[in-house]
Amino acid sequence: MEPIVDFSDITAVVAFIISLSLVVFLRYVLVSGLFVVLFHVTFKDKFLSRKISTMLRPKGQSWQEIKWSALTSFIFALSGVGIVWMWQAGYSTIYIDPHQYSIFYLPFSLFIALFIHETYYYWLHRWMHRPKVYRLVHKIHHDSIVTSPWTAFSFDPLESILQAFVVPFIILFLPMHFSMVMLMLIIMTVSATINHLDIEIYPKGFEKHWLGKWLIGATHHSQHHAKFLVNYGLYFTFWDKWMNTESPDFEALFREKTQES
Numbered sequence: 157m158e159p160i161v162d163f164s165d166i167t168a169v170v171a172f173i174i175s176l177s178l179v180v181f182l183r184y185v186l187v188s189g190l191f192v193v194l195f196h197v198t199f200k201d202k203f204l205s206r207k208i209s210t211m212l213r214p215k216g217q218s219w220q221e222i223k224w225s226a227l228t229s230f231i232f233a234l235s236g237v238g239i240v241w242m243w244q245a246g247y248s249t250i251y252i253d254p255h256q257y258s259i260f261y262l263p264f265s266l267f268i269a270l271f272i273h274e275t276y277y278y279w280l281h282r283w284m285h286r287p288k289v290y291r292l293v294h295k296i297h298h299d300s301i302v303t304s305p306w307t308a309f310s311f312d313p314l315e316s317i318l319q320a321f322v323v324p325f326i327i328l329f330l331p332m333h334f335s336m337v338m339l340m341l342i343i344m345t346v347s348a349t350i351n352h353l354d355i356e357i358y359p360k361g362f363e364k365h366w367l368g369k370w371l372i373g374a375t376h377h378s379q380h381h382a383k384f385l386v387n388y389g390l391y392f393t394f395w396d397k398w399m400n401t402e403s404p405d406f407e408a409l410f411r412e413k414t415q416e417s
């Protein structure tokens with residue numbers, strides 16, 4: 157494999173960090189911007205009936221979120237540089253030939269990676285809600301009582317650092333095809349945006365569906381921002397269900413938000 161970056165050349169490394177930061181930030185602006193345009197502007201009338209509470213956001217909140225997300229983009233880019241370095245130096249389990257393992261292993265490895273991320277984030281999140289830790293690490297994310305797509309990466313830099321470890325950690329031991337690593341990053345971005353949308357986009361009955369009930373969406377995560385000590389999950393609801401931290405009002409609120417108008 158041709159090296160992507162020459163890590164002995166400091167100028168090349170700095171240029172790579174700057175470019176990757178821009179790519180990560182642009183990915184955030186494009187995905188969050190697209191959701192804002194679609195759900196808050198274009199189909200506003202259709203989705204207003206789904207109880208948008210964006211009116212309650214203080215003026216300037218979106219700019220605050222974009223500012224923190226820019227810093228998060230830089231920290232996530234550093235994590236990306238770390239991943240490339242690990243890959244080139246032979247410290248990662250990322251592979252290129254999709255047939256190196258069974259083709260069925262591709263989605264399986266992605267699911268395992270998401271499960272590990274879910275588990276790490278759930279328990280990290282519970283820890284971040286301890287009062288002393290909360291003030292130091294997690295408060296900035298909760299400055300958004302009512303969220304919007306711009307909240308997706310609005311974290312305290314300390315929280316961003318704690319989150320940035322997860323992919324480099326996973327690829328230390330779990331073999332993943334590089335396309336699955338990329339797909340995981342896309343899922344991470346899109347799900348963070350959907351969860352902060354504040355408008356329920358999943359269909360009626362999803363909260364009882366055999367698959368839907370395990371997936372986190374806008375209503376589920378909006379309750380975390382409104383009530384703090386419930387619904388800690390990231391992609392999946394299972395830890396919240398197993399640990400009894402899912403809001404008892406979740407299903408009722410989901411039904412209310414997905415009612416036909």
Ligand SMILES: [Zn+2]
Binds near residue numbers: 377
């Ligand atoms: Zn959130």
Ligand SMILES: [Zn+2]
Binds near residue numbers: 281285
């Ligand atoms: Zn929280």
